[in-house]
Amino acid sequence: xxxxxxxxxxxxxxxxxxxxxxxxxxxxxxxxxxxxxxxxxxxxxxxxxxxxxxxxxxxxxxxxxxxxxxxxxxxxxxxxxxxxxxxxxxxxxxxxxxxxxxxxxxxxxxxxxxxxxxxxxxxxxxxxxxxxxxxxxxxxxxxxxxxxxxxxxxxxxxxxxxxxxxxxxxxxxxxxxxxxxxxxxxxxxxxxxxxxxxxxxxxxxxxxxxxxxxxxxxxxxxxxxxxxxxxxxxxxxxxxxxxxxxxxxxxxxxxxxxxxxxxxxxxxxxxxxxxxxxxxxxxxxxxxxxxxxxxxxxxxxxxxxxxxxxxxxxxxxxxxxxxxxxxxxxxxxxxxxxxxxxxxxxxxxxxxxxxxxxxxxxxxxxxxxxxxxxxxxxxxxxxxxxxxxxxxxxxxxxxxxxxxxxxxxxxxxxxxxxxxxxxxxxxxxxxxxxxxxxxxxxxxxxxxxxxxxxxxxxxxxxxxxxxxxxxxxxxxx
Amino acid sequence: xxxxxxxxxxxxxxxxxxxxxxxxxxxxxxxxxxxxxxxxxxxxxxxxxxxxxxxxxxxxxxxxxxxxxxxxxxxxxxxxxxxxxxxxxxxxxxxxxxxxxxxxxxxxxxxxxxxxxxxxxxxxxxxxxxxxxxxxxxxxxxxxxxxxxxxxxxxxxxxxxxxxxxxxxxxxxxxxxxxxxxxxxxxxxxxxxxxxxxxxxxxxxxxxxxxxxxxxxxxxxxxxxxxxxxxxxxxxxxxxxxxxxxxxxxxxxxxxxxxxxxxxxxxxxxxxxxxxxxxxxxxxxxxxxxxxxxxxxxxxxxxxxxxxxxxxxxxxxxxxxxxxxxxxxxxxxxxxxxxxxxxxxxxxxxxxxxxxxxxxxxxxxxxxxxxxxxxxxxxxxxxxxxxxxxxxxxxxxxxxxxxxxxxxxxxxxxxxxxxxxxxxxxxxxxxxxxxxxxxxxxxxxxxxxxxxxxxxxxxxxxxxxxxxxxxxxxxxx
Numbered sequence: 001x002x003x004x005x006x007x008x009x010x011x012x013x014x015x016x017x018x019x020x021x022x023x024x025x026x027x028x029x030x031x032x033x034x035x036x037x038x039x040x041x042x043x044x045x046x047x048x049x050x051x052x053x054x055x056x057x058x059x060x061x062x063x064x065x066x067x068x069x070x071x072x073x074x075x076x077x078x079x080x081x082x083x084x085x086x087x088x089x090x091x092x093x094x095x096x097x098x099x100x101x102x103x104x105x106x107x108x109x110x111x112x113x114x115x116x117x118x119x120x121x122x123x124x125x126x127x128x129x130x131x132x133x134x135x136x137x138x139x140x141x142x143x144x145x146x147x148x149x150x151x152x153x154x155x156x157x158x159x160x161x162x163x164x165x166x167x168x169x170x171x172x173x174x175x176x177x178x179x180x181x182x183x184x185x186x187x188x189x190x191x192x193x194x195x196x197x198x199x200x201x202x203x204x205x206x207x208x209x210x211x212x213x214x215x216x217x218x219x220x221x222x223x224x225x226x227x228x229x230x231x232x233x234x235x236x237x238x239x240x241x242x243x244x245x246x247x248x249x250x251x252x253x254x255x256x257x258x259x260x261x262x263x264x265x266x267x268x269x270x271x272x273x274x275x276x277x278x279x280x281x282x283x284x285x286x287x288x289x290x291x292x293x294x295x296x297x298x299x300x301x302x303x304x305x306x307x308x309x310x311x312x313x314x315x316x317x318x319x320x321x322x323x324x325x326x327x328x329x330x331x332x333x334x335x336x337x338x339x340x341x342x343x344x345x346x347x348x349x350x351x352x353x354x355x356x357x358x359x360x361x362x363x364x365x366x367x368x369x370x371x372x373x374x375x376x377x378x379x380x381x382x383x384x385x386x387x388x389x390x391x392x393x394x395x396x397x398x399x400x401x402x403x404x405x406x407x408x409x410x411x412x413x414x415x416x417x418x419x420x421x422x423x424x425x426x427x428x429x430x431x432x433x434x435x436x437x438x439x440x441x442x443x444x445x446x447x448x449x450x451x452x453x454x455x456x457x458x459x460x461x462x463x464x465x466x467x468x469x470x471x472x473x474x475x476x477x
Numbered sequence: 478x479x480x481x482x483x484x485x486x487x488x489x490x491x492x493x494x495x496x497x498x499x500x501x502x503x504x505x506x507x508x509x510x511x512x513x514x515x516x517x518x519x520x521x522x523x524x525x526x527x528x529x530x531x532x533x534x535x536x537x538x539x540x541x542x543x544x545x546x547x548x549x550x551x552x553x554x555x556x557x558x559x560x561x562x563x564x565x566x567x568x569x570x571x572x573x574x575x576x577x578x579x580x581x582x583x584x585x586x587x588x589x590x591x592x593x594x595x596x597x598x599x600x601x602x603x604x605x606x607x608x609x610x611x612x613x614x615x616x617x618x619x620x621x622x623x624x625x626x627x628x629x630x631x632x633x634x635x636x637x638x639x640x641x642x643x644x645x646x647x648x649x650x651x652x653x654x655x656x657x658x659x660x661x662x663x664x665x666x667x668x669x670x671x672x673x674x675x676x677x678x679x680x681x682x683x684x685x686x687x688x689x690x691x692x693x694x695x696x697x698x699x700x701x702x703x704x705x706x707x708x709x710x711x712x713x714x715x716x717x718x719x720x721x722x723x724x725x726x727x728x729x730x731x732x733x734x735x736x737x738x739x740x741x742x743x744x745x746x747x748x749x750x751x752x753x754x755x756x757x758x759x760x761x762x763x764x765x766x767x768x769x770x771x772x773x774x775x776x777x778x779x780x781x782x783x784x785x786x787x788x789x790x791x792x793x794x795x796x797x798x799x800x801x802x803x804x805x806x807x808x809x810x811x812x813x814x815x816x817x818x819x820x821x822x823x824x825x826x827x828x829x830x831x832x833x834x835x836x837x838x839x840x841x842x843x844x845x846x847x848x849x850x851x852x853x854x855x856x857x858x859x860x861x862x863x864x865x866x867x868x869x870x871x872x873x874x875x876x877x878x879x880x881x882x883x884x885x886x887x888x889x890x891x892x893x894x895x896x897x898x899x900x901x902x903x904x905x906x907x908x909x910x911x912x913x914x915x916x917x918x919x920x921x922x923x924x925x926x927x928x929x930x931x932x933x934x935x936x937x938x939x940x941x942x943x944x945x946x947x948x949x950x951x952x953x954x
Contacts, residue, residue, distance in 0.1 A: 067709030232544030439596035
């Protein structure tokens with residue numbers, strides 16, 4: 001059997017044979033062409049979109065991009081090829097010879113023998129203008145076209161690489177991947193605002209609710225993962241989560257992606273934090289090594305200085321402070337906060353920022369939060385008089401809270417009492433069951449994937465690191 | 478820097494040191510222990526759940542499973558370890574020496590030095606009973622516990638492996654992964670029944686709709702992928718999709734997963750079908766090679782004969798017939814159908830079944846369907862008088878329709894006319910835009926992931942191949 005790569009190559013070279021009389025040129029991607037070490041006149045076919053065009057007296061230079069890399073392939077053609085249709089944004093198919101380029105800007109260029117315009121581009125109407133660097137806010141108006149710019153192209157390639165790296169990280173560590181449900185009848189945290197789901201009016205189901213009970217879009221896969229960690233020990237999920245928050249902030253979306261993991265037989269926050277730090281660093285290193293040019297583009301043009309900031313994060317061990325220590329640090333700060341820091345109160349964005357700065361712009365774990373601030377499932381530290389639970393948040397420069405996690409309350413009677421106090425015993429009987437039948441100490445965390453990308457690339461607004469952002473008043477396409 | 482695998486090992490051995498006086502035993506997974514080639518008394522610690530217990534005069538045998546594999550590790554202990562708490566379903570931590578097993582059933586066993594019961598199991602209340610093979614329907618009542626059975630454990634490990642294999646297939650072939658949105662303001666096919674999304678009553682957003690317009694749960698990521706194929710050439714998505722269909726069938730869910738791909742510069746159904754067949758076969762081969770025991774369990778106890786059926790599918794080239802040929806075959810069938818086969822009418826399940834049987838139980842592509850049956854975006858074949866579009870469905874034994882795909886209409890004027898006829902021009906202006914600015918011939922497909930698992934494993938009901946099934950009248954947890 002063919003491997004996937006093999007087969008696709010075969011598919012391509014087969015589809016590229018409109019004229020059986022000539023031996024067809026092998027179809028290569030731009031990335032593939034640019035990767036040829038010592039080009040020697042190989043006959044190839046490249047397909048893509050024109051990113052730039054320059055006509056000199058006798059020579060025509062085109063740059064063709066197919067999204068396989070940030071870089072375009074330079075096509076050099078006789079000026080007789082010049083035509084009105086060869087314009088920015090047009091799609092083309094070019095056949096010719098791959099040769100060593102005399103220019104220092106690239107190793108390889110394509111000496112064109114045949115150029116075919118596949119689809120014209122109405123330049124006047126095209127919202128992406130030739131040689132213009134459009135602000136990201138402007139591009140957000142065109143979710144169907146913005147991916148054709150360098151910046152969005154790079155960001156989304158990085159997103160794809162990071163996705164693959166995260167899957168590999170967990171697979172290599174023996175985690176089982178679980179698709180936790182999107183539609184759910186329980187509200188994990190009682191925290192986030194929920195979206196409700198109902199069949200649209202087109203349908204008539206006899207019952208009032210399609211599912212007999214009210215259902216919502218998930219705010220976290222944690223509880224479902226806990227179910228699975230009771231069978232597979234180490235599990236993870238990577239899927240969409242939702243908040244109906246009326247927020248236009250640069251850190252919030254109504255639909256965003258979370259990476260969540262749950263680990264059985266895990267007994268300390270220390271162990272959990274090691275997995276979190278390793279996930280952060282391993283993924284970043286993989287992205288840096290697999291798409292350096294895409295990362296460089298962001299670091300150069302979008303977030304100058306981000307390269308150094310990222311290196312600083314990667315080469316240092318993340319710090320750990322307790323919530324109590326954090327509050328002390330904030331109290332002693334010379335800065336005036338809008339929200340006065342006080343034991344028992346939530347940390348606000350201004351506090352998170354201060355703490356990260358205070359820690360020398362190294363990511364910092366804040367652990368052991370007040371019990372009263374956190375959901376019922378977090379493990380009671382049984383301390384006092386300042387009563388805490390074994391929770392952990394990771395704060396990072398520029399973004400603030402990136403991860404949240406905790407040990408879970410695995411002791412039946414502790415959990416039963418907490419649920420009883422909240423009047424949730426009946427609703428969470430199934431969750432109590434997990435503690436009745438072979439309960440184990442366990443813990444887990446969630447990482448906001450878009451915030452992670454913001455943190456790595458230095459992209460200021462979360463709407464620019466997701467293909468189709470959804471937020472209050474906006475759901476384009 | 479540590480690799481992920483390394484670090485997790487370190488994490489584990491660090492967390493397993495409650496008593497600093499003794500050198501801690503290295504924590505290993507059951508899979509890891511069973512994989513030791515020549516056990517030689519290595520001191521290890523294993524954590525998991527008791528799957529069976531057998532007490533002989535002087536020896537106690539336990540089987541401990543941690544979900545890392547179908548197989549459990551045999552623990553051999555002195556009968557002095559016996560206790561009431563050592564029971565089916567309890568969680569335990571066992572320290573001891575890995576030794577060669579005298580039995581032929583396993584290579585390795587663990588000679589226990591220390592056994593600690595971590596969490597008891599209330600056997601009377603536990604719905605999973607010792608040594609009983611529960612029907613899958615029975616287990617569906619317990620979505621929080623059924624993953625602890627052999628069958629669901631195997632199915633979900635296969636699901637995890639298949640997920641990874643699909644990601645690898647596309648990555649190795651140069652596809653960019655795209656997270657297409659779950660919440661969307663357009664209805665891809667106009668076909669499936671939709672779920673509508675609104676903030677739950679808890680929230681008050683001034684406007685009538687949170688997003689200003691009505692929004693729905695996606696029925697397909699295709700149109701969003703088409704956007705992205707105009708930038709990256711080859712793209713795929715693998716995420717949840719939704720249908721509010723009032724169906725209790727063994728092939729339908731309200732929430733299910735689709736693998737979708739879109740390929741630019743693709744000019745023939747032949748090329749598309751090659752990618753589809755390759756995805757099917759490559760994924761199956763990877764699963765068979767990475768979790769043979771899990772697959773074997775299903776083939777042996779759930780679907781006898783499925784092993785041969787699968788091999789038959791994998792070693793043969795898939796067949797191709799046109800819709801017109803399919804109708805002819807059906808018309809000539811001796812079988813009486815509930816729905817009389819006729820050119821222009823949809824193929825029903827009974828027809829699909831017959832066609833697959835007729836083709837010798839080899840998966841069969843049916844191509845070129847009547848234009849009137851298919852959505853607006855499929856490419857017009859400009860034939861006649863029986864007017865067709867370049868659509869393709871893949872029918873497979875046992876499941877019926879597994880893939881659906883088509884060439885897309887890339888010609889502006891063709892698409893414009895189709896949309897105008899449907900009164901959709903305004904709503905799909907953005908989609909027309911893709912044909913105004915560097916349009917290219919392209920095509921794509923979607924594969925129902927749960928149906929794929931059903932087809933590979935021979936699982937009859939789709940509710941048993943997804944962790945938390947959602948269907949009419951049921952949304953547990």
